[in-house]
Every structure is written in structure tokens, then in C-alpha cells.
Amino acid sequence: MDSSKDEIVFEFPPFLRIYKDGRQERILNSEFIPPSTDPITGVSSKDVVIQPETGLSARLYLPKVTDPQTKLPLLIYFHGGAFVIETAFSPTYHNYLNLLVAEANVVAVSVDYRRAPEHPLPIAYEDSWTSLQWASQTEEEWLKNYADFDRVFMAGDSAGANIAHNMAIRAGYSELNKFKINGIVLVHPYFAGVEPVGGEVSTEVGRKLWTAVCPTTSGLDDPFVNPVNDPKFSKLGCKRVLVCVAEIDTLKHRGRYYYENLGKNGWEGVVEFMEAEGENHVFHLFSPTCEKAGDLMKRVAAFMNGAE
Structure with missing residues (x-):
């Protein structure tokens, strides 16, 4: 043997x-939790198939509608999990999206992209782009009746924040039918690089993870994971960015590095920064009712409702 x-x-x-x-x-x-009408927030959800041949799908969220005549901002959300775990249908993300949609009063599309290593990158990026294209031209009733396509945002945490950034880069040079992307929210973004930044300390698992999920990569300076190294960094296809980090998260240095460099290379937009003191990576998902998770959610909601 x-x-x-x-x-x-x-x-x-x-x-x-x-x-x-x-x-x-x-x-x-990850456990699957079915769509529902949440008894606490009043947010309704349902699942849709975006691409039958690949199984690409999403969960849609609609807040309790008080004025059917008023269109709401549209949020495209990408879940985290290092590209290998979690789904749009797990209790973690279902519960979080219910809370966020209620707080921000937005319509949301939570994308269930295919995961590595069975489906290595760039498949998750292609699935996410396909989802954006679908959302921009679908006749799905919740989006058609309630979403304002002039107020579109993308957000994600960890690997999902990485995806949100890369989709905004692609939107900078590719047309999205009917869509105007106002801004992106990057919560504890998963970025990396060969040379350490700030007080960054890399780990062997961290170095090997990127190669495991993206076998065709050129390495840790691949623009997919080191956006500051991307020649197209200044072409980011939105005018507002919110970067959120956590004080004791090992990824916080890359988030700050992104924030500090975004406006230095010709991108003409406004970038905001928020740091949660004493908190670790994606703390808000595991302790959604704690004070700092509430502060983070209020900041994200205000960001989406403050766009022109």
C-alpha cells in the first residue's frame, strides 16, 4: 500500500x-439554513439559480417594505471563508445579512460562488462577475421592483472583501448593464504580499493558503491578492470605499496598506477607514450583538445610505 x-x-x-x-x-x-421571513427583523429571503449549468446561485434579501414607491440601495454581498469554507446559505451569513439588510434598509444579493480547492481561483471571481452581470439585467421581481440601480454597492468580509475589490477593478474597465456602482465595503480584507507591510507577520499557513486556492498564481504579489501591486489599481470602478479592520487581526496591516495607497496613484475617489479596537478577524460574525459589531454595522449602513 x-x-x-x-x-x-x-x-x-x-x-x-x-x-x-x-x-x-x-x-x-457549513450547515444549510433555508430562506425565510425573519421574525425579528421582518427581512424576507429567497434563493435563485443564476447559472444552472454550474450551480451558481444566490440568496436574495428584502427588508420590510414600508413604501413600495421608494427604490432602495442594492447590495451585492460576497461571503468570506478563505475561498474554501462557508456559503451564502450558512447560518452565519444568513443571520448577518438579515441584520444588515434591516439596519441599512437595502435589497441584497448574497452570492454563493463555487469554492476552492474543488473549484480553484479564478473560478470564484468568474462566478462573482457572472452574478453581477445577472443582477444588472435580471427581471427578478425583488430587484426589478425594489432596487435602485443607480445606488449599487458591493461588500464582503475576508475573502469576500478580496472578491468585492476585484469585482470593482473589473467594473472599472468592463460595462455592467444598468448598474452604477457607488462604492465598496471591505471588511477585514484578505490581501497579502511578498514584502511585509507595517507590523505584518506572515505565517506558513498564510503563505501556502493562497497557492492552495489559486494554483496558477504568480505568487503573493499576484494582483488578485496584492491589489497595491496591480497596474489597474487606479481604475477601481467606484468613487467611494470603506475599509474596516480589527486591531488584533493579522490581516489589519494589509487593510491599512490598501487604504493608505488607494488615493496615491490617480484614483479619484474618497476612501474611509475604520478600526475596531481590541477585536479579531470577523468578530462581528461571531458576536453580532456586541457593541463594536453594532458600531461596525451602523458605519456600513451609513456608508450605503450616504451616497449621492
Whole structure:
């Protein structure tokens, strides 16, 4: 028996193992929670299939409508999870979107892109772009009847924030039918780079993760993961950006680096910054009712409702 087949070449505990023979073991799978009308917030949700041949889908959210004549901002949300875990249908993101949609009074599309390593990057980026195109031209009744296509935002946390940025870059040079992207919200964004920035300390798992999810990458200075290194950085297809970091999150240095460099290379927009003191990576998902999670949600909601 060839024991080398059981050799682990990459491990992302407690979520994923990749073996030498190419097998992948997803240790912790996300629970599916069905769409519903949330009894606390009054937010309704439903699932839609965007691309039947690939299974690409999304969960739509509609706040309790008090004035059917008033169109609401549209939020396209990309979940986090290092590109390998979580889904748009997990309890974590279903509950968070219910709260965010109620607080901000927006219509939302939570994208369920395909995950690595079974579907390595750039598949998640292509799925996300397909979802944007679908949202910009669909006749789906919630979007058609309630969403204001002149007030469109993209947001995400961790890997989802990475996706939101990359979609805004692509929107800067590709047309989206009917869409005007006002801004993006990057919460604890997953970015990296070869050379450390600020007080950044890289880890072996962190270095190997990017290669595991994007086998064709050129490395940690790939523009997909090091946006400041991207020649198209100044072409970001929106005029407002909110970058949110957490004080004891190892990714905070890259978030700050992004914020500090965005306006230095010709991008003509407004970038805002928020740091949650004493908090770690995506704390707001695990403790959504804590004071700092509430502060973060209010800031994100105000950002989406303050656009021209």
C-alpha cells in the first residue's frame, strides 16, 4: 500500500486538508439554513439559480417594505471563508445579512460562488462577475421592483472583501448593464504580499493558503491578492470605499496598506477607514450583538445610505 497517498501537502485547520494524491478533505462543512421571513427583523429571503449549468446561485434579501414607491440601495454581498469554507446559505451569513439588510434598509444579493480547492481561483471571481452581470439585467421581481440601480454597492468580509475589490477593478474597465456602482465595503480584507507591510507577520499557513486556492498564481504579489501591486489599481470602478479592520487581526496591516495607497496613484475617489479596537478577524460574525459589531454595522449602513 502506498502510504504517500495519505501525505498531507496542505492543511488549513480545522477546515481543510489537501493530500499529495490530490484528494481534498473538507473537515468542517457549513450547515444549510433555508430562506425565510425573519421574525425579528421582518427581512424576507429567497434563493435563485443564476447559472444552472454550474450551480451558481444566490440568496436574495428584502427588508420590510414600508413604501413600495421608494427604490432602495442594492447590495451585492460576497461571503468570506478563505475561498474554501462557508456559503451564502450558512447560518452565519444568513443571520448577518438579515441584520444588515434591516439596519441599512437595502435589497441584497448574497452570492454563493463555487469554492476552492474543488473549484480553484479564478473560478470564484468568474462566478462573482457572472452574478453581477445577472443582477444588472435580471427581471427578478425583488430587484426589478425594489432596487435602485443607480445606488449599487458591493461588500464582503475576508475573502469576500478580496472578491468585492476585484469585482470593482473589473467594473472599472468592463460595462455592467444598468448598474452604477457607488462604492465598496471591505471588511477585514484578505490581501497579502511578498514584502511585509507595517507590523505584518506572515505565517506558513498564510503563505501556502493562497497557492492552495489559486494554483496558477504568480505568487503573493499576484494582483488578485496584492491589489497595491496591480497596474489597474487606479481604475477601481467606484468613487467611494470603506475599509474596516480589527486591531488584533493579522490581516489589519494589509487593510491599512490598501487604504493608505488607494488615493496615491490617480484614483479619484474618497476612501474611509475604520478600526475596531481590541477585536479579531470577523468578530462581528461571531458576536453580532456586541457593541463594536453594532458600531461596525451602523458605519456600513451609513456608508450605503450616504451616497449621492
